[in-house]
Amino acid sequence: MSQDHEHGLPPKSSVSRWFLTTNHKDIGVLYLITALFFLVFGGVLALLFRLELISSGADLLGSMGYNQAVSTHGLLMVFWFISPFAFGFANYVVPLQIGADDLAFPRLNALSYWLYLFSGILMGVSFFQGTTFAGGWTMYAPLNTPAYIPGEGLGATSVVLALIMFTAAVTLGSVNFLTTMYRMRAEGLRMRDIPIFSLSINLTVWMMLFAFAALLAALMILASDHILGTTYFQYSIDGTTMATDADNPGASLLWAHLFWFFGHPEVYIVFFPALGVMAECFQTFTGRRLVGRKWFIISMVLVALQSFVVWMHHMFLTGINLPIKTIFMATTIGISLPFDLMVFSLIYTMAKGRVRFTTPFLFSLGALILFIIGGITGVFLGAIVLDYQFRGTYWVVAHFHYVMVAGATALFGGLYYWYPKITGKMYNETLGKIQFGVYFLGFNLLYFPMFIAWETPRRVFVYPDGLQIWHTMATVGGFILGASFLLMFYNLFVSLWRGEDVGPNPWEYATSAEWAVSSPPPLENFPGVPSYGTGKLEFLDEETVAERTESMPGAAAHGHAATDGGTVTDGGAVTARAATTATTMESTHEVSGEEHASHASFWPFLVSLGGFIAFLGLSGVRTGSVFYLTMAAVGGVATFGSLVGMTREPFHAPEMAIAERWPFERVEKMKLGMWTFLASDIVLFGAFIGSYAFVRVAYGWTAWHHDLIPAEHVTMPGLINTYLLLTSSFLVVLAMVAAERESKRGTVAALAGTFALGVGFLINKGLEWQHLFHISTETFPNGWNLSTNIASSTFYLTTGLHGAHVTIGLIICAYMTVRAWNGAYQGDDRAIEYFGLYWHFVDIVWLFLFPLFYIL
Amino acid sequence: MDWKGYTVIYVVLFVFATAQAVVEFAGLVDSAYWAAFALIMVLSVVKAVGVAAYYQHLRWEPRAVTYLVLGGTVAALALTGAAAYSIL
Missing domain, CATH: 1.20.5 (Single alpha-helices involved in coiled-coils or other helix-helix interfaces)
Structure with a gap:
């Protein structure tokens, strides 16, 4: 295909295409391949420690080698394999299923991918920094802090930073998917009617948006403990023994709360896409619509909500009180109920349809069986008294893998299911079925013996002699499971050349929109604008779209009512057509081919590369090494420069001319993207403030101020900064007013004033910090710095995070001031409004930090 | 909302911020900590809602x-x- 036909993208045979592409299908393929690489990476580590466990003791890898292999295996599989693998499909399939031509923010999508890749590379590099992280994938405190990590612990710091990078990728992805799914659905496609896989992804990204923000907070705090010397998660060392630090009695529990607030939704974040694949495959290969589809969807929504109120069942063995344990036992048992409904729905779909035992179906059915076993064995762990016995044993390991790898099993089914769509070729069905047989045998031989050998302590390489036979069986199972992937890779690789060509739909009963276009689909996905306005999928031609958009000028601005359950603004009923909104003529030009969407940008790759170098440098700055300091500086400059380049690059990603947008009809995509990001940021700051509240409650709320904070820490600097930020917020809205009135002078003055006040805020903060760093009193003879006590750590880090937000805002503000000086924004205040949303949010956060850290 | 409306909101926010500090300067934090705590946090919530509703335009979204x-x-x-x- 020529370069022109690909809208500036080189052909797929060119290596440069894969560095430049922002197209969702290309990014999807990149995710799939990269995730499979990390599957092999994590799988080889698993085989190594399974070999170690053939006999009790660490005689193959050594104790640290074993701990590193186990920890890294868990981290790689949970973070770098399963979810990204699912999001390979999500990237490829969701826009096709909902009738969009791409994701809402294509460059952000590419940035998500590259951040993901480089975070994985940083994870790999950590092995070469002495040792990598070895404290288990849950990274419990205080074993996750430098004081308790053997050697320099630089590899462990890299792992923490890699996870931060990964989490940034996830957050960008969540914002992107949510904006896409609420702004770019085909006309007439109500939320409740989108294909079940896309619906599962929608709920997954909702959970990701909030859960990963809590993880990001935990990781940023941990990184600060590693790099800056704060003391959130550390106990003091009393001589050679570990002693609970009277300053910070909540250290260990704080990590557990933050981690599991993320960690339990993460189970469903991993499993929901798999559930979506299973539902798609069950429908397609039974020729039957999902039985009880509405209840299936309601159950998924319930689980998504409940997933945030079960996290403490992972903490039954800690010192949390019995009433809260009881509440969380009830919520945990409760979350199994919607899952029961979903399982029965799948079983009845199978019973009522005529099953075609293709490879994707076999994997989906296998996943269902494995998940039922995993689910039932998990209920045991939800009961407090049983958990006391099972916690920290191989029962947990077996249950966990029956759930998580059941999800992966369904995703492998998804790989076979969509392989013809992605490649245009059919895989070898016989070999696929053989692979399933070998996979299923290996899986159960690997994990089922762990239930029998449950008394083996988790993450420990020593176990009672009587359990050796079960461990040997598990190791043999592990190698059989591993071998099954060789069959899969061979099958899929060879089929790229030898497979039969397939048309748009190789499956008889597949009905979702991705099967209505060629395999693989063209760059723009559809031959026209997709619409379900008549009740079935059709593609509107250029003339129809032009007529429709011209006949509804300003429709987006005026907004329309909801079609799927929402109320209407004028009190009347509305049809799907009436709810459809038209945007600007810009979109019409896109449809008519006068102005094409952009698909190529090198900046996402460069930003991520810069971030990788910066984070690698940060991992070692505490050593004072010139190498690491240089890397941090160079990487920081490269990241900043690349971001500026990305901002200045002309990149056209128009909104769809006609689309279904409930419930965000009047919220254009940039604004919705900003709000979605801010919702995540609320959880990030909420987790920081929550951490402060938690450690303060643990210490003693009222004693905290008297014992840990110097008298020199007074209210006035905080009050002055409150005035500065409030005034700057006021100036931002005045800038909007001036832009609306097309007053260039007013716009520039207001933005410049905002910038000046923000700088004043930072200067005031800097002066205050300098003063506190250098006080010398009887209680604090060496100043009050980040490491002095837990109160100083929370103060500097939380207000520091806020200061970082101010700094980012100031960079944007400076850029906008220059643009306003050159005449931008006059008559169109939207860009100022979007910046204002961020700036006012920073202001709101300060409205809580001021009383909490300066008055109370 | 025009600039006059934004100005009214600004003045209210400014006064409320000052009131929070006054609670401390008046010694209420030392003499009746939890009452002061409640008062100050309520003021913060009101300010936050004000900024979100009017400056971020949530009222009209x-x-x-x-x-x-x-x-x-x-x-x-x-x-x-x-x-x-x-x-x-």
Whole structure:
């Protein structure tokens, strides 16, 4: 295909295409391949420690080698394999299923991918920094802090930073998917009617948006403990023994709360896409619509909500009180109920349809069986008294893998299911079925013996002699499971050349929109604008779209009512057509081919590369090494420069001319993207403030101020900064007013004033910090710095995070001031409004930090 | 909203911020800590709602945007509240 036909993208045979592409299908393929690489990476580590466990003791890898292999295996599989693998499909399939031509923010999508890749590379590099992280994938405190990590612990710091990078990728992805799914659905496609896989992804990204923000907070705090010397998660060392630090009695529990607030939704974040694949495959290969589809969807929504109120069942063995344990036992048992409904729905779909035992179906059915076993064995762990016995044993390991790898099993089914769509070729069905047989045998031989050998302590390489036979069986199972992937890779690789060509739909009963276009689909996905306005999928031609958009000028601005359950603004009923909104003529030009969407940008790759170098440098700055300091500086400059380049690059990603947008009809995509990001940021700051509240409650709320904070820490600097930020917020809205009135002078003055006040805020903060760093009193003879006590750590880090937000805002503000000086924004205040949303949010956060850290 | 409306909001926010500091300067934090705590936090919530409603224009956006913001807020409060309660 020529370069022109690909809208500036080189052909797929060119290596440069894969560095430049922002197209969702290309990014999807990149995710799939990269995730499979990390599957092999994590799988080889698993085989190594399974070999170690053939006999009790660490005689193959050594104790640290074993701990590193186990920890890294868990981290790689949970973070770098399963979810990204699912999001390979999500990237490829969701826009096709909902009738969009791409994701809402294509460059952000590419940035998500590259951040993901480089975070994985940083994870790999950590092995070469002495040792990598070895404290288990849950990274419990205080074993996750430098004081308790053997050697320099630089590899462990890299792992923490890699996870931060990964989490940034996830957050960008969540914002992107949510904006896409609420702004770019085909006309007439109500939320409740989108294909079940896309619906599962929608709920997954909702959970990701909030859960990963809590993880990001935990990781940023941990990184600060590693790099800056704060003391959130550390106990003091009393001589050679570990002693609970009277300053910070909540250290260990704080990590557990933050981690599991993320960690339990993460189970469903991993499993929901798999559930979506299973539902798609069950429908397609039974020729039957999902039985009880509405209840299936309601159950998924319930689980998504409940997933945030079960996290403490992972903490039954800690010192949390019995009433809260009881509440969380009830919520945990409760979350199994919607899952029961979903399982029965799948079983009845199978019973009522005529099953075609293709490879994707076999994997989906296998996943269902494995998940039922995993689910039932998990209920045991939800009961407090049983958990006391099972916690920290191989029962947990077996249950966990029956759930998580059941999800992966369904995703492998998804790989076979969509392989013809992605490649245009059919895989070898016989070999696929053989692979399933070998996979299923290996899986159960690997994990089922762990239930029998449950008394083996988790993450420990020593176990009672009587359990050796079960461990040997598990190791043999592990190698059989591993071998099954060789069959899969061979099958899929060879089929790229030898497979039969397939048309748009190789499956008889597949009905979702991705099967209505060629395999693989063209760059723009559809031959026209997709619409379900008549009740079935059709593609509107250029003339129809032009007529429709011209006949509804300003429709987006005026907004329309909801079609799927929402109320209407004028009190009347509305049809799907009436709810459809038209945007600007810009979109019409896109449809008519006068102005094409952009698909190529090198900046996402460069930003991520810069971030990788910066984070690698940060991992070692505490050593004072010139190498690491240089890397941090160079990487920081490269990241900043690349971001500026990305901002200045002309990149056209128009909104769809006609689309279904409930419930965000009047919220254009940039604004919705900003709000979605801010919702995540609320959880990030909420987790920081929550951490402060938690450690303060643990210490003693009222004693905290008297014992840990110097008298020199007074209210006035905080009050002055409150005035500065409030005034700057006021100036931002005045800038909007001036832009609306097309007053260039007013716009520039207001933005410049905002910038000046923000700088004043930072200067005031800097002066205050300098003063506190250098006080010398009887209680604090060496100043009050980040490491002095837990109160100083929370103060500097939380207000520091806020200061970082101010700094980012100031960079944007400076850029906008220059643009306003050159005449931008006059008559169109939207860009100022979007910046204002961020700036006012920073202001709101300060409205809580001021009383909490300066008055109370 | 025109500039006059924004100005009124600004003045209210300014006064409320000052009131929070006055609570401390008046010694209420030392003499009646939890009453002062409640008063100061309520003032912060009112200020935050004011900024969100008028400066961020949530009042005029579809309710779904407010629910989006509330979703994040509830998640953060659930984490903070339940975690703190677990060690009481």
